[in-house]
Amino acid sequence: MQVTMVVNDAEVTAEIEGRLLLVHFLRDTLGLTGTHWGCDTSNCGTCVVWLDGEPVKSCTVLAAMADGHEVRTVEGLADGAELDPIQQGFMQCHGLQCGFCTPGMMMTCRALLDRNPDPTDAEIREAISGQICRCTGYSTIVRSVRWASVHEAAANK
């Protein structure tokens, strides 16, 4: 079947099998390998991307379901050379180690700040609770989001 969608602001059309998962469509068909695949039961969240601005686990979405919709991946997070404040926050606060959960984690955190620019630590933890990180122990991820929140607030003043 043929699908057409907008991925990171660019329209793509492809011939795919109906059963193809969105995560494999992004990675194998489009070569957007920033989105990862860490489990087979929809628990780990390393595959989180946005579907029409909503974070979804792309291992649990068929590529066909994204037909006619808009997808954003980690590759579409930075504005050219300028990193998104979330990306800067993860760097400044050491919110990543192996980097495998990072793309999905940042997509969720960006979505959180878009809805709630000044979240509490508890709200940040709640927001990322669908995503597993094996390296950081989460504290520095919480700090990273707070860093982004504070710096965005300062920039918007």
Added chain:
Amino acid sequence: MTTVEEPRTTTFDDNDQKPIGFGRMLRKEDPRLLRGRGRFTDDVQLPGMLHLAILRSPFAHARIVSVDTSAAEAAPGVKAVVTGEALKGLGLAWMPTLSNDVQAVLATDKVRFQGQEVAFVVAENRYAARDALELIDVEYDVLDPVIDVRQALAPDAPLIRDDLEGKTNNHCFDWETGDAEATEAVFARADVVVKQDIVYPRVHPAPMETCGAVADFDAVEGKLKLWSTTQAPHAHRTLYAIVAGLPEHKIQVIAPDIGGGFGNKVPIYPGYVCAIVGSIVTGKPVKWMEDRSENLISTGFARDYIMRGEIAATHDGKILAIRTNVLADHGAFNGTAAPVKYPAGFFGVFTGSYDLEAAYCSMTAVYTNKAPGGVAYACSFRITEAVYLVERIVDCLAAELDMDPAELRLKNFIKPEQFPYETKTGWVYDSGNYEPTMRLAMDIAGYPALRREQAEKRSRGELMGIGIAFFTEAVGAGPRKDMDILGLGMADGCELRVHPTGKAVVRLSVKTQGQGHETTFAQIVAEEIGIPPADIEVVHGDTDQTPFGLGTYGSRSTPVSGAAAALVARKVRDKAQLIASAMLEVTVADLEWVKGSFQVKGDPGKAVTIQQIAMRAHGAGDLPDGVEGGLEAQICYNPSNLTYPHGAYICVVDIDPGTAQVKVRRFIAVDDCGTRINPMIIEGQVHGGLTDGVGMALMEMIAFDEDGNCLGASLMDYLIPTSLEVPDWETGYTVTPSPHHPIGAKGVGESATVGSPPAIVNAVVDALKPYGVRHADMPLTPSRVWDAMRGRATPPI
């Protein structure tokens, strides 16, 4: 020797402003990982690449009667189907393990654990490969499995390893350490003896990225390129050469970015060998990437030690001796990744941080119908088990003596002046100053106030527990006279080249999986040679590009390779000094090194920078006699001893008496790993390891039913802590350098995983004191805590 440093308040937003050397520095690897431009194994895409999927056994123990692959071979997109029989023809049906045992690549005679590899398919894409697995028809003759490790040596137990000639039972090995008689004598005269059975259940490292490989065999060049998730690329290359008979210079192993290792990616798995065979058979690149269930069911598990601990002491709390007997479950093949002379790893450090009169351990390891493994998950070669045993049994003694567990530990610590300290099992601890570390943790925690709060809560029927663990690690394997992996000495190479313009490249034999080597190794070299870390490229993971060494595990990178990096930089600096003496027309003795340049003593105006020296080394004009052009060196570092970092951990838990749910409210971790290269990265290592501890203590377990079905083979059942199960970590540190390490640094990566489980379990048991609980085994899930509260605490296996 020990200092308690003030935390650094200065931070730098821009790496270009970074001062040369140690300190908080943002990571050089982050920019690519933040943009989705990391390059992990499954990101590798080659022209014509095919995909491989593995058919696995549904049974724990069964004879293979027949395998029919005809329907699979005829399926659309399928390029090859390979069985154990086919591999047998190539001499590849079995491969050596890291413990000198053998493991089936694909089962030929029978399957020995659920999830074992039986056949593989190579197809045009991963979906077609999976489809074809369904079409392979295997007829099994199901056999009784051995699941309960305590029954493995029963006379009527089914024989698992009938492939080993003359093998008549499931015995794997016996091992002992210490002095049995001397220990018995001390126990006989002790005032108090406490005995406790303690189980460290089977868990799994479960890195977020599973294991995988892309094999590309070029028949024209006769060269094999293998991208794979390996923590030890050079050791893997040598083993492939031995197993597959390919000449070693025609094998290039490339470990690209790795999405976490935690010891899971040390062994060679059948999937890697299958990918290589798949590429040779099809003449195309072949990718194998396991899914999560395959990772959990078939790759290296961790722990699975059943321990009996005994401790002898005087009435006033002087610990005299510790004795333990261990039954170790190694699964169907002994695949334990450990130095050859250490079948039980470094379990011998079970005497912990205490000055004892005697100690003894006897161990029996057995085969069961489970996946192989044992050494993984940041265990530092079984030190997780050793530290858990000693820290649990010391708490049992504290309960018996009705003594504060902190006080009991402080009373028995090895004293700073006793280092280097030889333990009763023969380990020589390099340095330590335990009391200040313990006191700092107690200060951060507000220990007396916590005990008061606990007393008040107890009087109201609330359950609050405070758990302490004080550990001594042993990391940096290791001295080559004693330590080797399949005959390969555990030394590590390092190579440093300074380019004409003063930029540099350093090549490592170790392989990061997120621990930040690209940053910290640049810092080590920068500290020694004065080139800013931003100007130093760190190359690792590619066996064609890096010097030989044993890889990253056992927290050995800083102790071994870090030492190599410092020494190779000093070697280059020595050469630079000869060149500087010619440039400044003075003798070498007249020069002094002021970080980044050589100055004429007493005349700071006369100096040349390392960058100027580099240009001169490559440029025109004569060099001093005997000095070759260029500015580079290489080294292979053979450590004289391990490093022994230590730490004091305090955990505070609250337990809901109605649901038995344990909440870790606070966790204080004070680590001492000697000289600190990058405090930010150390903190991250500690945070990650503490989270492992919460997982193991409260949530994680790979369990089996009586038929040998693995009950923990997905993230639905194998529970890993999320952001909601862990607190905001509180850390501190002291600095007791390693006297034998060139920069005084010790390893630290695994300390928190080693030290945190006993702290958490001690806290839970402490909380349950009103119920008369003295011990309860991990994982302390609500149902297991509930049972403990009702006097029904049973081992999990």
